[in-house]
Every structure is written in structure tokens, then in C-alpha cells.
Amino acid sequence: MRVVLAEDSAILREGLVRLVELRGHRVVAAVGDGEQLVAAVGAELPDVVVTDVRMPPGHTDEGLRAALECRRRRRGLPVVVFSQYVEHRVARDLIGESAAGVGYLLKDRVADSREFLDAVERVAAGGTALDPEVVAQLVRRGRDALAELTPRELEVLAAMAEGLSNAAIATRLVIGERAVEKHVAGIFTTLDLPPSAQENRRVVAVLRYLRRG
Known part of the structure; x- marks a missing residue:
């Protein structure tokens, strides 16, 4: 499996590269911002993208926007995003009309290497990997909002x-x-x-x- 990683923390980025490669996959690019992510996906044609949501220069949603741009250019490109918190707009924009080939994990999950890699492989195969807390908060928010x-x-x-x-x-x-x-x-x-x-x-x-x- 060919993987493109995007994470602005060099330490975490190197750790993710090592995790993925120990599983037997190939990291074809590991970048530090959204602009580099879009360029890497265009050049390397990966099987799956793994990216942080908040990246330079603004540290808001640059990683998400880059991932969405990649999916716009390559329809159906599997994408896994991870974040420190559950961000409802991120989940809505990422999932769009279909959750196929989409993953949204909280960074705490990355600490569990097996669970993280299982999620990436599932998304690469066209499946879905949504953190249970993401699902719970989205459901709760949907019910509470009308109230x-x-x-x-x-x-x-x-x-x-x-x-x-x-x-x-x-x-x-x-x-x-x-x-x-x-x-x-x-x-x-x-x-x-x-x-x-x-x-x-x-x-x-x-x-x-x-x-x-």
C-alpha cells in the first residue's frame, strides 16, 4: 500500500512513517503542510492519505482542506484525518454524501498502533473508520441541536x-x-x-x- 502522510510535527511524522513501514507498507511522501500534501498526492498517486487537520500556516483546517482538494482531484481517494478534538464541521465536510474511504480518528488513537493501522488499511480498502467518540458526539449534537x-x-x-x-x-x-x-x-x-x-x-x-x- 502506498501512503502519503501529512503532519507538521517532525517527531510525530517520523513516528507515523515508522509505524506504517513496519506494517509492510510504503510511505511515498511525508510532508509538513497542506500545500505539500496536495503536490505529493498529485505526484505519487497514493492508495491512501493520512493527514492532521490543523497544519501550517494558520493551524486551523489546512490539512482538511488539502485532503478535500485531493479528493476533488481524485474522486474517491481514501483519506484518514486525525485531530486532537472532535470537530463537527470537519466531520461533516469530510464525510459529505458518503463515508466510504473516509477515516476520522482522534490523536489519542494513534497511540494504539494496531488500531490506527487497522483503520488506515480499512479506509484504503474503501471502508470507513470513524472514532467512536466522533460518532457519539455527532449523534448527540444532531439530537441536541433541534432541542x-x-x-x-x-x-x-x-x-x-x-x-x-x-x-x-x-x-x-x-x-x-x-x-x-x-x-x-x-x-x-x-x-x-x-x-x-x-x-x-x-x-x-x-x-x-x-x-x-
Whole structure:
């Protein structure tokens, strides 16, 4: 199996290289930032990518964005990301419409070399490897988020589920259209639905509402 690794900590990067190679796989590139990751994937055509989420220069989500760019260029490229914490937006962006060939592990798991390598191999084969804590928090967040909506926001969301426009919702609830827009924005914020070119936030919000319970 050909592997590209991306981790800005040289010590951890060298440790990961050693772990992977002891398992009998080949690390074709080990890089320290997202830009190098994209270049390495284009040059080496690996079977799987393993990357940290937070990398230089901003140490926010550079590793994730690089991984998503790699998957955009090579559709279905298996990717395993690891992070210190469960980051809900990271999980959502990474999984997208399908969890096939996707792994999201917490860094604590990397300490268990067998579990880590099993996860990488499973993802490389087209499977999924999501840390149990990631799954638990995503499920919990999905349930709790709807409960955090205000009564008025729930009314607006219910009307959205009926297919009403903001103007129609304003008429039904006898409030201004700008107030409806404010409530809709509040719904998106509470449900953690930032602007996206890949999905219609209104539709996603309605689907979550219909699946509640």
C-alpha cells in the first residue's frame, strides 16, 4: 500500500512513517503542510492519505482542506484525518454524501498502533473508520441541536418543511419578513449549517427536522 502522510510535527511524522513501514507498507511522501500534501498526492498517486487537520500556516483546517482538494482531484481517494478534538464541521465536510474511504480518528488513537493501522488499511480498502467518540458526539449534537431551537424557530422550521417561502412564513406567523430571515439564520447557526456550495442549507435543516425523534 502506498501512503502519503501529512503532519507538521517532525517527531510525530517520523513516528507515523515508522509505524506504517513496519506494517509492510510504503510511505511515498511525508510532508509538513497542506500545500505539500496536495503536490505529493498529485505526484505519487497514493492508495491512501493520512493527514492532521490543523497544519501550517494558520493551524486551523489546512490539512482538511488539502485532503478535500485531493479528493476533488481524485474522486474517491481514501483519506484518514486525525485531530486532537472532535470537530463537527470537519466531520461533516469530510464525510459529505458518503463515508466510504473516509477515516476520522482522534490523536489519542494513534497511540494504539494496531488500531490506527487497522483503520488506515480499512479506509484504503474503501471502508470507513470513524472514532467512536466522533460518532457519539455527532449523534448527540444532531439530537441536541433541534432541542436548542426557540419555539419561534421551530415554527419557522415547520413552515419551511411545508415548502413555504420566507414571505409566506411571515404572512402565516404575522411577523415581518426580516424577522423570518433572522430566525432562519438562527436555525442555520444552531444546526451548524454554514454556507456551502455542495448543499442547500434549507433542505438539510428541513430533513433534520423531519427525522427528529
